Structures are given as C-alpha cells and as structure tokens.
Amino acid sequence: MNRSALRILAGLALGLIGGAVVSGRSFAGALLAISGPVGRLWLDALTMTVVPLVFSLLVTGILGAAQDARQDRVALRALLWFAALLCGGCLAAAASTTLLLHLWPVGDAAALRPVGAVPVIGGAGDWLGNIIPTNPIKAAAETAMVPLVVFALFFGFAAARVAPELQRALQTMFRAIAETMLVIVQWVLLVAPIGVFALAFGLGARAGSGAVAVLAQYVVIVACACLLIAVLAYVVVLVGGGLSPLRFAKAALPAQVVALSTQSSLATLPAMIEAAPALGVERNAAGIILPLAVSIFRAASAAANIAVALYLAAVYGVSPGIGMLVMGALVAAAVSLAAVGLPAQVSFFATIGPVCLALGVPVELLPLLLAVETIPDLFRTVGNVTADMAVMRLASAGDDRGDQRDAIDVAV
DSSP states (O other): OOHHHHHHHHHHHHHHHHHHHHTTSTTHHHHHHHHHHHHHHHHHHHHTTHHHHHHHHHHHHHHHHHHHHHHOHHHHHHHHHHHHHHHHHHHHHHHHHHHHHHHSOOTTHHHHSOSSOOOOOOOHHHHHHTSSOSOHHHHHHTTOHHHHHHHHHHHHHHHTTSOHHHHHHHHHHHHHHHHHHHHHHHHHHHTHHHHHHHHHHHHHHHHTTHHHHHHHHHHHHHHHHHHHHHHHHHHHHHHTTOBOHHHHHHHHHHHHHHHHHHOOHHHHHHHHHHTTGGGTOOHHHHHHHHHHHHHHOOHHHHHHHHHHHHHHHHHTTOOOOHHHHHHHHHHHHHHGGGGTTOOHHHHHHHHHHHHHHHHTOOOTTHHHHHHTTHHHHHHHHHHHHHHHHHHHHHHHTTOHHHHHHOOOBOOO
C-alpha cells in the first residue's frame, strides 16, 4: 500500500472513530455542521473533472484503438474480443451483484445515507428516450452520463474516419484536456485525507460501528464481481479458444501470482508473455495482444465498477430494473476505456462516478469506498490478468500460423 493510500485510509479510520465517539452528544450537531460542508466541497472539486476527463479519455482511447486496429489484423481481432467480453462481463457482474445483494442485503442502509432525499431511478423507457443527446452541451452541464458517453463514442468513431492530420490534431487537443484535468485531480487528491475524514465523520456519527461491517460487505461484493470475471475467463477460453481449463490454469498461475503480489497488470506483462507458448500462442502475437489488453481491456475492473454502483444503489434503497442494469453495465464497459494510464485513485472515481451518475445514484460515499479499495484492487488485478491471457488465446486462435502449429486441446 503506497503512502497516499495509507493517508486516505487513516483519514477514513479517524473520521469513522471520531463520528462514532461524538454520536448522540450535544455538540455533535455543531461538528457535523462543519464537517459536512468541508466534505461536500472536496467532493464537488473532484466531481467537476468527471465530464471533461471521461469525454476526452474516451475520444483519445477510441482514436488510439482505431490506429492499432488498422496496423494489424491480430490487434483488430483482439479489439473485437475486448468489446464483446467487456460488455458480457459487465452484464454478468450486474446480474450476479443484484442477486447477491438480494440474498445478502446491505445492513443498516438508512443510517449510511447522507442527509437528503432518496434518489428515484427511472425506468427503461426514461433512459431509452434520452440516450441520444439532442444537446450534448446540455447533457454535459447536467452531468447526464448516458447521453454524454453515447456522444463521446459517436464522436470518437467519427474522428477515426477523418483525415490523419485532423485525427492527430483532435487527439492532441483532447489529450491536453485530459492531462489538464488530471493535474486538477492530483491537486484535489493532495487533500483527500481531509475530505475523506470529513465525509467519514458524518458516516460514523450516523452509523457508528455498523459502518465497518458495511464497508467489509462492500469489499466482499466487489471481490465477488472480480472473481466472477476470472471464472468466466476459464469458460470462454474453453468454448472460444478450445483450451482445457486445466491447461489454462497451469499456464496462467505464475502470472496470477505476480498480479496478486504487485497489484499491477503492467508489472505482470512479462509473466503473461512468458505464458504465451503454454497457451499455444506465438510470442509475436502475444507481443501485440497483451500490451493492448493491459492498456484498454480491464474486464474485472469494469465488472467491479458496476458492482460498486449497484452497491451504492442498494445503500440508497433503490432497485434498478433490467433495462437500467443493462444500461449501467454498458456504461461501465464504455468508460472503462477512461482508465487508460490513470493512477488507481484517479481511475476509481473517473470510471465509477459516471456509472453511478448514469444510474442516478449519488456519489457522496465513493471517497469512503476509495479508502478501502486496496483489498478489492487485489482481485481486480488478478481478474484483469486472467482475462488478458484468455483474450490472448481467443484473439490468436484465428491466426493461420497458430492453427497449423497448435491443434485444439480440450483433453489436457
């Protein structure tokens, strides 16, 4: 755990303890009158970067992916698998998380909610009628993430069709916007321990020691979503890659151990490339697919993001319908591209915030979940790495050289 994460975790612990200690005392109201606005101010400073950051990163991510796809057919197959597995994984995570929260409801959810009205999530017809923004500027001003993400996708794919010099100009401009937003986010995160302390103080005063149990439940819920992606990787590599789960498990284990110890997909890249021959993949193909996968294919992270949003929805006592679950899952898959190259603390808010906003779920509790993200991040990394190796096998399965060299093996 790095020093910044430790400071944020300390702010969370001190806030929860302090809030629980003063809960019910005569001066608690005065302290909450101070901590509440401080926490809200810090959260607003973080939230103001979401729209320009996500839009810019989506556009630059699509442009970069389009350039890679034009350069190599293996890269194109990999990108198609990325899209299919991201959407499928997020949909599976949405369904499984909803079921798990039904079987294991959030404890004293009412005590966890910040003071204010409980949000009302619209039906499928509400969001379907507004999925195409008639005014993208208005959608951005209102933080309407679904139409904004749709517009960003249209914009990015259209930008990939214009002249190369114009593509480079757009990529430079949006990259500059994204980098500027990241500087602001880093400034805001410098005082994250204070903001998290202020928010945790209010939570501790409302929920007392019960807040710890709820945070522990959150960790389990998100870890389950990540493990689901790892399990699905074994299934798809059998069905789509013709490789037995046992052989895949043997080849993937060293990389999974590295992922668990480093919490970094990038640091695990050499171990994944080393596992390529055992998976029947040429090193040249692995050298194309895996860097792409590490950069833009974060299947477990995307699944975890929709799980976080649904957990917060449960805290606020709302139950999204099937249409809303599908919409939230697709938004989670799309904005996972926005995590490209971002530090963990930045990507946590930049990718989960839009999913929450798309579902109409407030983001006040997100910073508190960020403080305990170190544990779920272990499962995120292992799930991402397992999915990366699965898609390496899938994307290379159509390679003629690989087909001649490696017959389908389902018996080992």
